[in-house]
Amino acid sequence: MFFIISKVAGFFLAPSNALVILTIFGVVVQMLWSFRVGAVVAAAGLVGILACGLGPVANWLILPLENRFEQPASDNAAPDGIIVLGGALSDRVSGERDAGLELTEAGDRILALLRLARTYPQARIVFTGGSSALTGGGRKTEGELVGEAIERFGLSPERVTIESNSRNTAENASFSKEIAKPRADETWWLVTSAFHMPRAVGVFRAAGFPVTAYPVDFRAAPDDWMRPFATVSDGLRRTDVAFREWVGLLAYYWTGRIDTLFPGP
Secondary structure (H helix, E strand, O other): OHHHHHHHHHHHHOHHHHHHHHHHHHHHHHHHOOHHHHHHHHHHHHHHHHHHHHOOHHHHHHHHHHOOOOOOOOOOOOOOEEEEEOOOEOHHHHHHHOOOOOEOOOOHHHHHHHHHHHHOOOOEEEEEOOOOOOOOOOOOOHHHHHHHHOOOOOOOHHHEEEEOOOOOHHHHHHHHHHHHOOOOOOOEEEEEEHHHHHHHHHHHHHOOOOOEEEEEOOOOOOOOOOOOOOOHHHHHHHHHHHHHHHHHHHHHHHOOOOOOOOOOO
């Protein structure tokens, strides 16, 4: 039920959708009830679209998330294991096209898997990712697609354990723990997008699986606080991503899936 509610609520809470709905509602109010009230509502929606689409609002939202964790220093001890979260490819397009793995904006998670696997040849690797689609998912889950591509990556299938049933971050953590069975003396690195790292680390900690953050897929440069966007679509896309993550933190905290509202190092 949590999965379904989160997907439905996510549609209406996405700023791009909410602002368009608000603008359309204002136009309808203009035509059917009060021109003045409707004009104010529609103007508010348009101002919001422009502020989030062209202004730096998206960066204000995403930079606190991305700056929360740093990658381990190069002189850190080698990890015993590496967890890589899914969300890096389109399972529907990849499965339907049969043309290899079609990466999303978060494709750096796959690149990190390959890079770290070669840098730390003794580390165990777990890739965790099922299908996060409520409807219209692909024929194969993300985990299944990555599992089929492991040998093409030049890695031995025995090195990488695939978990392909999880649908969200909470399930990533619980299913990965079952697979990895981490010991108290082991060090495990967690690879996911930088904006998603606070919630991911919090979920793994709450599941009793302590991990070291290895953030990748940074969307903003450290000094982008006041940087505008060249197109409305770019700004709205980043606003949606960051806002969704803040809502996810609140939802996970309220439902007991993380122990603190904004997990940190």
